[in-house]
């Protein structure tokens with residue numbers, strides 16, 4: 001679906017001014033080029049007026065000064081892998097494509113930090129630091145394409161979040177460009193720092209609505225000595241979630257604790273042509289422990305025992321990276337395998353207190369029947385993060401209506417359980433209608449005032465986070 005765009009902003013003189021800042025070849029205005037920057041992973045679409053590829057903080061600043069003076073919307077864009085329509089330019093204007101600002105500026109091995117430009121791909125940073133015996137834990141499943149700037153703007157999480165936390169736990173400092181074009185350096189290059197309000201944390205997860213992240217200072221850790229992966233197959237989800245509880249009770253914090261429900265397993269099995277998955281598998285847990293070799297061995301053994309006692313019908317374990325990759329095959333195949341069920345999915349990332357996962361899964365099974373819609377669930381069990389996939393077809397109007405009603409009920413139920421409507425993907429466009437239901441009116445009002453203090457002309461990614469379409 002294409003959003004009907006508001007107003008066309010670009011006069012030829014403005015385009016020329018921007019071409020002078022960045023160079024002609026870094027400014028796109030042909031419709032066929034604009035289409036490539038009109039959507040993200042949701043499939044929502046809207047054409048911008050212009051796509052601009054700045055290559056320095058100064059260029060970003062000069063572009064924002066012009067945009068602010070003329071009140072032209074600016075939408076920062078990394079890889080466009082977001083799941084909430086965050087980069088979709090629904091009010092036209094300029095898409096500021098940051099992918100070409102992709103230098104790893106510095107890796108400081110003694111102070112355990114890296115300084116990078118926003119367009120650096122997550123996986124590239126991981127590989128670079130790992131080659132030096134260091135470790136950058138945030139690992140969204142999109143790490144092969146997503147940028148660090150996008151990760152910061154969405155506060156991306158990933159499978160390792162249970163033990164290591166999410167992006168905000170690794171951002172020490174930022175160079176940002178405010179909507180006025182002012183360049184500010186916030187945060188620190190030190191392990192600690194408590195001077196003034198924590199603007200760095202405010203920027204992390206702000207989804208491009210407060211300014212542009214132009215440079216990022218990240219905390220690094222030493223690379224764990226060893227990692228072991230355990231894949232356990234259970235006859236049903238109840239036994240799998242009970243096992244998650246018993247692992248946590250045993251005081252082991254795995255780096256990764258992923259689960260797949262029966263439907264996710266069925267999809268993957270069909271996609272992989274069996275893939276060594278036993279008949280009547282009802283759920284799977286993929287568990288990874290890392291650290292010193294002897295600790296890893298001891299913890300993995302304990303986890304295998306807990307899985308066996310908890311009713312697992314098959315347990316596989318691997319330490320070499322090639323063998324571990326084989327155990328990851330089913331988990332990695334989920335997304336592509338879902339395309340076999342239906343052309344589109346609504347992918348939500350609700351999160352509940354870990355102990356409420358069984359209740360949440362039962363609720364989702366009930367709603368699947370109530371709304372006659374296929375729902376596939378998988379996610380990060382350690383974090384209580386459930387990736388709820390409502391399998392839909394945009395051509396089927398009735399199915400879409402049922403999906404949206406189901407979604408509203410899912411959000412209401414998750415909030416009743418003490419959860420949140422988004423553990424990873426953010427609000428963007430898709431969830432802006434629901435945010436107030438979670439955070440409440442007064443908090444919403446404060447957030448509007450914060451947005452207004454940074455961006456009184458509302459040029460930064462307008463229409464995201466704050467719902468304005470009623």
Ligand SMILES: Cc1cc2nc3c(=O)[nH]c(=O)nc-3n(C[C@H](O)[C@H](O)[C@H](O)COP(=O)(O)OP(=O)(O)OC[C@H]3O[C@@H](n4cnc5c(N)ncnc54)[C@H](O)[C@@H]3O)c2cc1C
Nearest residue numbers: 078079080081082086141142147149150153156157208213
């Ligand atoms: C297959 C798949 C798997 C995924 N798995 C995960 C996962 O495990 N965990 C997870 O958290 N997410 C996941 N995602 C969602 C997505 O990859 C993340 O939200 C990611 O952080 C987005 O990065 P990006 O570079 O694609 O940003 P974009 O999609 O380009 O932008 C996302 C938001 O950030 C803003 N933005 C981007 N760059 C900047 C900048 N430099 N300054 C200011 N604002 C900026 C944009 O305006 C937008 O609002 C997944 C997506 C896909 C398609």
